[in-house]
Amino acid sequence: MATVAPPPAAQRRLDRLERIWKGPSGLVGWLTTVDHKRIGILYFFTSLTFFALGGLEALLIRTQLMGPNGEIVSPDFFNQLMSMHGITMIFLAVIPMQIGAFGNYLLPLMIGARDMAFPRMNALSYWIFLASGIFIYSSMVGGTAPNAGWFDYVPLASRQYTPGPNIDFYTLGLIFTGIATSATAINFIVTIFKLRAPGMSLNRMPLFCYAILAVSFALVFALPPLTTALTFLELDRALGLHFYDVAFGGDTLLWQHLFWIFGHPEVYVIILPAFGIATAIIPTFSGRKMVAFPLVALAEIAVAFIGFGVWAHHMLAVGLATVTTIYFAAASLIIVIPSAIQLFAWIITIVTGRPRFETPLLWIIGFIVLFVLGGLTGIMFAAIPFDQQLTDTYFVVAHFHYVIFGAAVFPLLGGIYYWFPKVTGRMYSERAGKASFWVTFVGMNLTFFPMHIVGLLGMPRRQYTYQGDLGWNFINLLETLGAYILAIGLLMIVANLVVSYRRGAPAGDDPFGGDTLEWSVSSPPPSYNFPVIPKVSSPYAMWDREDREGDMKRLEQGDVVLEGGHETPSSTLLDADWDEILDMPSQSWAPFLISVTLLGMFTMLLLQHYVVALGFAALTGLVLAAWHCKEPQVA
């Protein structure tokens, strides 16, 4: 689409909108911003940093395991590395990248809104996420990082067996992150419910938004069990209570139940946004609408829902009653149905379309292949004897890395390529993009496929080292080699994007012929997102050319430009009838300050200065009060 200079009346409106929505510039601008795009970018770089840290930890683990009897790191540091690798990748890298970065940046653009439903709470989520990440990583400075694995089983994690502050960083840090994640989830649900452009009834909402909606609902109900489990553990450790202490009537399996009631929905929380990204990329590059749109939307929600009924399949080897294990094994098999619906819908959409195998689609195809492999090993675990034989071996590590790295991170990387032109206004290098895909794909398989074999040979996960006569040496060497190739592949992506950001060709508004509304605005999008609240009559709003041309005319006429302030429309829940024009809050210091006071509070809880912690809680309350004294209508 060629950019034509708009007529003067329209240009005046655009200037006015820009004046209203453009926040302060510089550091103050970033610290006080409530713009979902800026917050998305903050999330992106923060979670990318944690991703790099988690990757470094993984490389150290692989280097330690490169050959038998390795002594690159000490046993205790190894435990910290593998615990922190899991915690970082799940809580601080992948989920914030998907939901915080992609969700934040894209969701309001896809539904035709000018911001999230609660812009200041959105900023608060980011700052709390950052503060909790700093809190957790500060444990590494003193050499007391969490060391009982990412699922932190008791009694190993109890005070008796881990006396240092390691686990306290884990419990308090994850409660801290949980606040941010809950707030984000609530924000997304309300944004989707209330802020869709008038006319975007639920059946006209893009599938990416369905995935985010399903994930947000899963988080709302999955985080409380984790918070409860962590609270119990911290009370046990800090105050000497006895939730998990068998000698005093407690029960160690209580931790496992509570953790996995959270943990399994969490697995789908990790993978569903990736499904969402796949459903955004596939139609664009296949040149056709998704096959079976309603089924795919329902399947996304079904995955999130069924995810709550399968937690004990992580516990098939701990000695639950047989009837219980059979129920959970059977329930786990049901997940195959909604997953397969989506899988076939993606494949058929590509096959029956006119696919252009450009970089983003390549990542999605890689994702489909890896998801099938990871899914197949997942089904194997639903066979109870098989699970009991292979639990806690490298076979499990292979399985969940195929699912998490292959199926969740690959679409993320594809998504980074896909939306890079939109966010930066520049094209990436197609050749280097394809090369980075193949290197990463080969590295990924070389790292994780041999883990299946070494797991079948009996190598336990989380093992510090191994003897040379077990037949594991060559396989482990291969894995380590793969890990370094994988790292090179990821660095190639970074290099491509850094160079393209400086020297890439201008991308234009819609370089790929995308199907959703973010492609209707300039690249990068203006601070007010949409000059005119867009008209929507299908989930592929960008392909409805009459609507988009109509938007241009309405800008000239000044129809529904909403230029009276930070204004955005609010709609009814199902049909998206126009209900109200909301006045959104502008930049605020409160979210940043609250993250600081909360960081103080959690630090004091860690040091067991409970009165000072209460003081910080009171300070948080004061900032909250100041926040709510600044009302959009009065200010």
Place this chain on the structure above:
Amino acid sequence: MNDVTRSMDATDAAAAALTAQRRRSRPSGWWGMALLIATEAAFFGTLMSSYFYLRFQVVEWPPPGIEPTPPEGPLLLAAVLVATSVPIFLGSRGARLGRTRAAWAWLALALAVQCFYLAGQIGLFIEDYNKFAPTENAYTSIYFTLVAAHGAHVVVGMLLIAFLVVRITRGGLTNYRLIGVQVVALYLYFVNLIGIPVVLTQLFPSL
């Protein structure tokens, strides 16, 4: 689109009430609170499930040497707490109709009754604490955690009401505060009602 209300224009009580009445669906704030309540309900659900999970791990509950809590005091206080839902409802209704004074007065009354409730609850807590410590066994651990968690939620609810009472007294009703009243009312209905299963769980051995 001239028939659509602009929340920006709703700066006084009457205009805010008109906006509230013309709104066809619940405001964003209401949904935000409903979802917070959903996650809080899941939290209390997990706490109470943990209680019963621990209870069915052992034969004797409470463990030997600990008397079951006498039910009269906690039940009476729970009834008082649930009763505060009435003035909160009337305050919220007053706000929606733009009656600033009614909103203010009913909320203040609810707050006063809640203070009474909280004092009684602290008294009972100390009484329990003198009989058995949270660190004795799994029963005492979950017992005190459950009661304290609910108490903490009541305190948060009271702080929210106190904040609203001060804001309305000082500056009357605006669109933002009107939604605030409705949202805080919703939260307190939840805190009050979840008090019933919490107290029944707390008193489970003596019922």
